[in-house]
Amino acid sequence: MEQTYKEENRQKSLDVLVIGGGIVGTAVARELSRYTLTIGLVEAGSDLARKTTGANSGIIHAGYDAPAGSLMAKLNVQGNQMYPKLCRDLDIPFVQNGSLVLAFTQEDRKELQTLFSRGLQNGVEGLTILGGDEVRKREPHISQEVVEALYAPTAGVISPYEAAIAFAENAADNGAEFYLGHPVTSIKKTQTGFQVTAGDLELTCKVLINCAGFASDEISRMAGGESLAAQARKGEYILYDKAYGDFVNHVIFQPPSKMGKGILVTRTAEGNLLVGPSSETVYDPEDTATTQQGLDLVWNTARKSCPTLPAGGAITTFTGVRSVYGDDFYIRHSELAPGLIQTAGICSPGLTAAPAIAKMIAALTGDLLALEEKAEFQETREGIPVFSAMSWEEREALIRQDPAYARMVCRCETVTEGQIRRALHSPIPVWTVDGVKRRVRAGMGRCQGSFCTPRVMEIIEEETGIPFCEITKNGKGSELIVGKLKDTNGGASHDSKH
């Protein structure tokens, strides 16, 4: 039941093949779709943005963290400047609420000075240092211990997976082809480029772009490229009910350490409260388990910033794993395998930098292929209507067009049947319960799908013909039910309702 976009032909000849459907791969596909190139993107998982992109803080960083002159610094600041327009063009939820780095001690104040001057060097605009009382005026829940904070007005919050989906859908609208659920199993160098086997697909391309995150090393090895073995760093998060979404107004950081930017407290782009991440080096990038120690650490550390952080009110916890390769992003032509463009170690601020990384990769692609802009490039994308964010007049008009927009499926996030049906017919449709959730937020709220899951499954069955029993949470192996009741006739259709 994995679907691909335009998969009528199992063999494809492309100019550019992007491997990996995270924020970098999708941004690259979108950027390259400006040009008269045939572009494909293969993704091993059942959906886009399932790994590092799917579970992180969702922060658009201002750009004062990375050392001046680094790729991270440059691309962070560039990316930060690109997002406001991108989010308007591509209908991505984005709130530019600014960030505060808190200082609790004299040591911390020195650190703020370092960040401040680094920010100036990096070209970050609007940085100011606020006194403790000013900070508490803006943020009533901040600790009395805070003596100063670095305020960066250009920081913000975004939904990382919605951004990746938006990039991909816009790329698809502009002709890029997406093959989900197709893990790459072999790459052969040919005279004109590469031949790539991904699931049952045989793809040939002139330029191969490796945006495979943790799999970058393996992809590079298959293509005869450099070793890109990266370290996996895991971070645990606690997500709170929207009732706590206004607990803080800004993205609240503590002073950074060697292990990263520390544990933050923020609202999300959708209005939840998020705290995390812990930071722990792990061997297995697939280890996305949360742990009692990790969650306790997150909560206790976040309470240093906000001592009244509620003990209750969490609706879920999750773990993200980020890839660390040296001290900087690794983005360059492969020396060992000409025609291969490599990325590795796209950890924080990778989300912020992604659109700038995409520009950089487009330029690298331009070294290999002639880039000619398409006259018909469609710069904007219309997302699925967000019923919960509409005025009563807009709701009325939408329901008049299609009454399915009045049938509430997810009561917690106010998601209607119309939105879910629309999601199942997206430019890159994904027919899983989590796929629907990532696109319209059904099941993302306080009951975590306890009420809406069966109805979402029924709509998937109605729209796609996938039998009820075969519908998955997240692709093969994650079937939600194991079969029909023993005393009902075992027909494939789901006929015993009521």
Added chain:
Amino acid sequence: MIRNIDTVIIGGGPAGLAAACACYDAGVRDVYILERDENLGGILQQCIHNGFGLQWFKEELTGPEYAQRFIDEVEKRSIPYMVNTMVLEITPDKKVYCVNPDEGVCIFQCKSIVLAMGCRERVRGNLKIPGMRPAGVYSAGLAQRLVNLEGAMPGKEVVILGSGDIGLIMARRMKWEGADVKMVCEIMPYSSGLARNIQQCLRDNGIPLKLNTTVVAIHGKQRVEGVTIAKVDENRKPIPETQEYVPCDTLLLSVGLLPENELSRGINIQMDPVTGGPKVDENRQTSVPGIFACGNVLHVHDIVDFVSKESVIAGKGAAAYCQNRGTEAVSGGVSLNPGENVRYIVPQKLVQAEACSLYFRVGSPLGAGRIILRADGEELAAKRFIRAVPGEMEELPISLEVAEKLMSAKDVVLSAEVSR
């Protein structure tokens, strides 16, 4: 277009249905029920087991049968209702905004409103149970819906966390449908479920109940492959040495219910942090005049018969408000305070000197003792009990004479005192 309606009932489950009938019977003919599901009856429709109605109808009914009796009463009175209708907002001046596929956006201007939205289940994230996030972790109510309404089996090898009634009912249901129900784990030293459910659902089916035990990790990448359980100490902290891996493909959670008060919070109705529902007076009127609440949106009930009883009070109150017969005084009155061993009391306050009943729960299982209501130190009413458990709601009737005395008291305390 704004429609004028005397009383709108939000929710067509057992609370809303009983409140609608009572409101009608009290003389308000212009009552309207709004239900978000495609049928009336609420969660009762998925509760196909019996045991409902012993108090109200003096006979044993299934959930759908119990619901149908009230739906019939609604039909008999020709009380209008709209299904597939989700209320998205209410205002302090009692406008109700909702959407319906046929009508689009509907706005009702009401004289009174009865909140009867019910409750939702606590989920894994509320407890922050660590581990992976595979398919196969369900709330017991979701599993019940899948089995009873969709005819679908959520799993074959099942561990249940939480011995609330839905968990116990689903342990038996899954067992009867052929699943291997390995155990029910309960973090507390006692079950919060009804005694009859422990016997009929677990003991009669040979399903072990592990007290002082919780789930400390969930394993499996795509689908649940197992859980780690552990004993807990007296502070409910897991004891690492007692960890045990239990292979299973499903974890059902029956770890408590939460009144669904998003609409109430939207207009800043005063809430009771213990019940999770609005604070109400003896007419079940909230802190916003003309807005009443009943059923599981007010506080979680163990049996539906009590929901019906409470909803009749709310329905009458809403009718009286429409007819301008008192109950305006939401700010005055005397507060009822939970004392020793009492977790909460509904109603939270009294505004009129009238005979009524106080409903309450104890904080932990108690042996024999007395329920005592004191006003400024003076014992006004009392009742003996042989045993009391948090899972079973208690009732203390208040006479007119006692109510009159309470109205002039400053400090009213209800306590459950164990005989020494």
